Amino acid sequence: MNPKLQWLRNKMNSLDMQGIIISNPINVRYLTNIDAEGTLLLTRKENIYITDARYIEHVHSILTLYDEIIVYDINDVSKDDYENFFLFCENVGFEEYYTTYAEYKELIRKYKINNLVETEHIIEKQRMIKDEEEISNLTKACNITDECFKYILGYIKPGMTEKQIAKEIEDYYNSRTDGVSFDTIVASGENTSMPHAVPTDRKIKEKDIITIDMGCKVNGYCSDMTRTFFVGEILEEVKPIYDLVLKNQVQTMQDFKDGISTRLLAKMVENDFKLHDYDLIHSLGHGVGLEIHEAPYISYKNDTNLKENMVITNEPGIYIPGKFGVRIEDTVQITKFGCVSLTNSDKNYIVI
């Protein structure tokens, strides 16, 4: 059996769970490499993947005997089959953060489960710690992101629109990777004041401030990087804010290490911003893996201790409504005594 399924079986044992229903396709992919629509069941004795005719060919092409996963076409699963899968299972786990209330009721009805129990993100928690292969994929995605950023700095010229620049980034990624890990943000001038700006037809002009938030996927694993830079010259009013954001980004990088509290990290940046009369209006960072946003979340609302081989973003930002915003973000691997930044583009003032 593949090591991730074996891990899950051991975990289930320790939780007195005799069966589990995995519905979240990202968790299915993490455990099995299957990238399709379907449901993974771990029953007392078998690993079963139920999918439909659209995916059967693809699923068979991914799995090997070694995976020990039996694949069913959903149209061949009878009412009795469903009721037999978890026969004699006292507790069956489900993903309460993924399964809708309507689906929850349907699971109980369809599988005739007596005790459908919450699993409290067990797989997501395991996904926080990346193995060697995952880190290799994340590193590749980050390297290509650095290269793409370098390329795009040379590409941007006054007169181009935000949309045009975003498209060039996406083309760059599409020809080298699985594609973007999220919709590329290219914001210029006053548009930079919106953290989630969508690229517009606004044309880049002299003295503009530009924020680009970009990332791609390699074998399903995401990168995430933001840089804020300038056309021709840096407006004086932007400098102190850029410096404050950068100072906090660098400080956070120095504080990152196995054991440190995510709440504390976010609080420190928040306090320093507040001292200067600014707010941190979004979280300081988030885990990155098969999803662009995944656990752990680096925010005052959430307390996790960072652990070796977590991969997270570090992205403080300050936004002055209607005027401009500055955000600087790297994707970072936590190590025993510190961290390694996987994105490595320049963070000092960049003027193009």
Next chain:
Amino acid sequence: MNPKLQWLRNKMNSLDMQGIIISNPINVRYLTNIDAEGTLLLTRKENIYITDARYIEHVHSILTLYDEIIVYDINDVSKDDYENFFLFCENVGFEEYYTTYAEYKELIRKYKINNLVETEHIIEKQRMIKDEEEISNLTKACNITDECFKYILGYIKPGMTEKQIAKEIEDYYNSRTDGVSFDTIVASGENTSMPHAVPTDRKIKEKDIITIDMGCKVNGYCSDMTRTFFVGEILEEVKPIYDLVLKNQVQTMQDFKDGISTRLLAKMVENDFKLHDYDLIHSLGHGVGLEIHEAPYISYKNDTNLKENMVITNEPGIYIPGKFGVRIEDTVQITKFGCVSLTNSDKNYIVI
């Protein structure tokens, strides 16, 4: 108040519901035009949208006084505010098909709701019937899809890869619309046997069969069209299958009208396929609107009677594993006594 919110308030009255929590962003967009992350609450007296700092500027730019929606920054909503929103509400509705089991428990806790009741897709059911403005947007998206298909037929040459063709379609859409409504499918040769094929580096060659499934969005509204066509000549073994798919697609078009059962429509195609020893392995069609797949679903599993101004797809397909597949799909508006196809590209044998 805008007419869609007014409709919902009337509906709530008739269901003895004094409050409702709308979490699905597509439903929020349908009711308010807001395209952001947040929650819409209809309380006894007020319409409230709770979002976070990232979207506040955008939301204010969308809403007018006429909408009568009060916008809150989630950070300014206190524990007491939450508990007061639905004070004296006997029944509060929630979206049980969207809300996870964990969120459901959290809603009860946070809002102190006594009776959180299922709403059985009330908004999705209303969304099935399109108004004039929605049909205008859908028609535009379909027209651009016809134009794009015409363009792409002239563009494709042997030696090009599936990925390259998909990219050309996406570029066409990106420069004229809000972008694609789903990942474009370009499948060639044996890849056409997978209904959900992802474009590969396979190069188009003489005598190839090609299936393209494509669509774009205009003001959020989607188009969806598939054509199967040929390079140089049509293989003899494909013809009878193409003819059978086309016959059923045309027959379905003739059967579409206000009042007809979706199950019956699917059954008729299925039976005709079975008579020829083939199966209909996916649904015959689906609603199209703000989502590329939405109610109603045209399948034997689902019984709805079609109604005037529903917009749905008609997409029979036959797939011979490892060999080839044929699918022909249009987006169609149901009328009182028949239907109007919104996509109108040629469906007879197309040879490029």
